Amino acid sequence: MSEIIPPRVLKGFRDSLPEHEISRKHIQNVLEHTFELYGFVPIDTPVLEYTEVLLGKGGGDTDKQIYRFKDNGGRDIAMRFDLTVPFARFMAGHGAELYLPFKRYHMGKVFRGENTQRGRYREFVQCDFDIVGIDSAAADFEILLLMARCFENLEAPDVGFHTAHRGVFTRFLAKLGAAEHSVEIMRAVDKRSKIGEHEVRTLLADRIGETAADELLAYIRPQATNEATLAMITELAGGEDNETRRLNTILEWSEKLGLSDRVVLDPSITRGLDYYTGIVYETFLRQLPEIGSVCSGGRYNDLASLYTKQHIPGVGSSIGLDRLMAALEELDKLPPAGAGVDVLVLCMEERLIGRYHEIAEHMRGTGIRAEVYPEAKKLAAQFSYAEKRGIPIGIICGAIEAESSVMNLKNLETRTSDDQLSLAEATQKARLILQRRSHQNYNA
Amino acid sequence: MSEIIPPRVLKGFRDSLPEHEISRKHIQNVLEHTFELYGFVPIDTPVLEYTEVLLGKGGGDTDKQIYRFKDNGGRDIAMRFDLTVPFARFMAGHGAELYLPFKRYHMGKVFRGENTQRGRYREFVQCDFDIVGIDSAAADFEILLLMARCFENLEAPDVGFHTAHRGVFTRFLAKLGAAEHSVEIMRAVDKRSKIGEHEVRTLLADRIGETAADELLAYIRPQATNEATLAMITELAGGEDNETRRLNTILEWSEKLGLSDRVVLDPSITRGLDYYTGIVYETFLRQLPEIGSVCSGGRYNDLASLYTKQHIPGVGSSIGLDRLMAALEELDKLPPAGAGVDVLVLCMEERLIGRYHEIAEHMRGTGIRAEVYPEAKKLAAQFSYAEKRGIPIGIICGAIEAESSVMNLKNLETRTSDDQLSLAEATQKARLILQRRSHQNYNA
The missing domain is CATH 3.30.930.10 (Bira Bifunctional Protein; Domain 2)
Structure with a gap:
């Protein structure tokens, strides 16, 4: 090369x-x-x-x-x-x-x-x-x-789900005589959190005059409750219509479904230049x-x-x-x-790899994620691999253990061992350790 | 537009x-x-x-x-x-x-x-x-x-998992004195299933002579058992070495893990021009x-x-x-x-949508995939939608049912109804229907 x-x-x-x-x-x-x-x-x-x-x-x-x-x-x-x-x-x-x-x-x-x-x-x-x-x-x-x-x-x-209605906003702008400036107005409103209300007012006043700018700033300011906000924008837009009624319905259902702590009617949400025509949503952490x-x-x-x-x-x-x-x-x-794996079957002798895979397969059958170390490297290297990956359980099975179909299970986190376990016992023990662990994580 | x-x-x-x-x-x-x-x-x-x-x-x-x-x-x-x-x-x-x-x-x-x-x-x-x-x-x-x-x-x-070894094949080609033609040889072998053995032999003979071509065709032909195939290629490649021993080990482990009905040592697998150097695999249905x-x-x-x-x-x-x-x-x-959805809550009156979502939410809480028809269309249109999507269960709840917190459940496949169910009863009934269905699919 x-x-x-x-x-x-x-x-x-x-x-x-x-x-x-x-x-x-x-x-x-x-x-x-x-x-x-x-x-x-x-x-x-x-x-x-x-x-x-x-x-x-x-x-x-x-x-x-x-x-x-x-x-x-x-x-x-x-x-x-x-x-x-x-x-x-x-x-x-x-x-x-x-x-x-x-x-x-x-x-x-x-x-x-x-x-x-x-x-x-x-x-x-x-x-x-x-x-x-x-x-x-x-x-x-x-x-x-x-x-x-x-x-x-x-x-x-x-999480807060902020919602508004582009149709109602458009009706309000028309009433304000500012419909032709809607693009610039939405751009200015969108910048509110970045440049501050004072700056937005200046931008708006340049375009539509001070009175209209103040009315617009009043429109986009949420009130103490969603009901109050809805009443306010309904009035500013010229009264009830199908769109304000739909907003009202959506707020009622939100309350019924237990969302009223999270759903905020927020008329400052316009979604800028997007192609929306009705309800709009934004979500804030x-x-x-x-x-x-x-x-x-x-x-x-x-x-x-x-x-x-x-x-x-x-x-x-x-x-x-x-x-x-x-x-x-x-x-x-x-x-x-996490490690992405629960059990490492260590490789003591390469000729026993078949046995190691039998052990791993049995555990996988119960949903345990198990892997076999693919080479008879020094145990220190294999333990260091387990540690790097954060694998919590090791299975050790040398020639003597293989002979009598048993194995040793090592809890790599507590550094305790259970020796001479049958495959069924080792699997059961591994499941217990994993359950206890996931319970701890859950409560953490 | x-x-x-x-x-x-x-x-x-x-x-x-x-x-x-x-x-x-x-x-x-x-x-x-x-x-x-x-x-x-x-x-x-x-x-x-x-x-x-x-x-x-x-x-x-x-x-x-x-x-x-x-x-x-x-x-x-x-x-x-x-x-x-x-x-x-x-x-x-x-x-x-x-x-x-x-x-x-x-x-x-x-x-x-x-x-x-x-x-x-x-x-x-x-x-x-x-x-x-x-x-x-x-x-x-x-x-x-x-x-x-x-x-x-x-x-x-x-499924058949066909495996071979590029290293053993390369050693065989060297012994055959055909190493310099390995690219063309692998190309020809790869075409075997398309053009037939006779045609492959002609291609090979042109390149490496008839005797070598016949020996090559012998090499790539699997024997009655994996053991026999391994013995054959080992001999043709000039005897045992680490690579044939590794193949042997892999075949032994395959047997131990219950794969011997599916794993086939098939020396015709070469993976053509790829960069493989050891074992190669192909999978056939x-x-x-x-x-x-x-x-x-x-x-x-x-x-x-x-x-x-x-x-x-x-x-x-x-x-x-x-x-x-x-x-x-x-x-x-x-x-x-499948439908991707289990239950359709039909929309009888739009003002009840909040109630319909309460019903759906309760069912979703038990793992049932439920949707609410989002408009008070004619019932025929809603049933036709359910049918097109293959939704098996419908929930019908008009003003009178909503008043007394009950609903009717319609099994859309058997066209039978259970009326005046509480939400808990309807959920339980839906679960039963879905379990029976998934059991039927399982046994089909």
Whole structure:
């Protein structure tokens, strides 16, 4: 072999080492299990799509952030940068094979060539869940309920689900005579936590005058209770209508389902430039406000208009898994990855490897994760391997023990031994140690 | 919205619809669970890498099949075309953070721009598992054992694990005076099932003469028993050595662990142009010989020599998940995806949605997958939805039932009803129906 190639990873990309990957799989499993309890089914779409499909005919501003190139057949293709656009294309293409309402979840890698300065990655995992083909309060509420259950099942502490209504906000802006400035207004409101209310007021006053700016700041300020906030925005928007009534219904159901400690009607949530038309959601970890929303979404009135004349309303939300994992880690709420293995059968003599695998197989049959050290190295090296991996139990079986079908079990954490056990006894003992351990972890 | 963009998917790519995706997740879960029982830990690597890392300094012939392009920073990058090369780069880069032997599995999408004629896809999922940092019979055997357990746990019928040894084969070729033609010889041998033995003999005779060709055909022909085959190749290769002894040990352990009905010493397995140096494996579904090997691998003596001077031997195997799924489907061994949901709480009145979610939540708490129909549509439409999705149980709760906290449960398969049940009774009844059903499926 000639010159060594440095084993570099591209900037903005990273490997997932076992500990990280075990945690990631755990989180994904919890989320998948939750989605399935609510009747959501999984789909997947390709990583590569026609650029036209991802960006529309025009292309637009976003194309600098996407990985776009020509394939060997000269096609203009690109890597998906979110899971929403491929889902829209999916619904337009498979409508006839599906039923409505269609409730799907989708977890997958997406790619953006954007600036990596703020700890962002260019490859990251998104997790989207949507109910499409229906426009009802029940669907809006179900997404909110599911968001709450996901974070509950992840044991995330102190989570706030902030919700608002883009339709009501739009009606309010029209009443204010500021409809034409809605884009700039939402941009300014979104900056509130970064630049402070005073600065936002200045931005707004420049655009729509001081009186309107003050009224707008009043609109986005949550009151002491959700009821009071709702009453306030209803009045400011010009009175009750179907949209304020739907918000009211969703808040009532939230209370009935025990979510009123977590669901906050927060009119400052606008979801900026997104295509939402009804309810919008953002999710905050109250102990980590600085990381922003970890699960956001809302109702859109037409998912797939780019690809079909069929009208497909929907509502959904999306979790950025990498950001969520980082947050859970910071909150010390990532379950310990552990060794990934419970028992090491040490290799005393290589000719006994068959016996060692018999022992391991018997234990695996009872659900114990067992491995056989694959070489008759010095015992010190094998114990050091067990220690590095954090394996709690060792099985030692030399020629004499093998002869009489017994083995010694070593608790590698307490450094105690049980000798001359039959395979059944050793398995039983291992199970006891593991149960006690998992009970301790549970109570820790 | 102006012109409609056709919702096309690129040639060689496909969407995964819920039924397919549920099956894929099931298979992945079975495999992951199996790997974990054997102490294998998961890793992941980026989809995009430096082209130099994937192809080496030269680039070589393969570059036409890979997705390669310049990113916005002008870097020459490419999408991974397998999981082996990224793993080599991973080991070279993370060696210091890991322990050896390192046993990892990795499931992920890989991309090849190759011809799609033979039902191949340009995006497909591979599943690799390897033990690196050790060169021992025990590791060689463990991969074989794990292959056997994976297919057992997938309930794949009639599987044959064919194994051979590249080192013994190389010694045989040297003795035959044909070492310099080894590449062409392995190519010819690999074509045996396609072009037939006669044609292979012609190819070989052209290259190494008729006598040598006949001896070679004798070498690659399995005998009645593994012992006889081993004795034959040992003799043809010039007698016993460490490599034939290792093969013998692996066959003995296979018998001890109950695999002798499935493990076949088959000297015609060469793994063609791959970088294997020791044992090699291929896996055949005997009822579907035409699809070729569904899990292949072997021992390599230096995984990461491109990226590090550290010597990392290893052994591993790889499953092509898409091909395996297609095969299991053909064998009718894909578990039925089912509805993905057990109970539909019908929506009689929209104001009762909160109550419907209470009912559903209670059932979910016992592990039942329940959904609430999100709109007060006509009952016929809701039943038709339940039927399309194959949901077996319906809960009907109108205003009168809600008033007295009862509900009616409809078994949508037998079309029988239980009326006026409390929530606890309805949940209990639903559990009974589902247990009976899963028992029936189990026995089917």
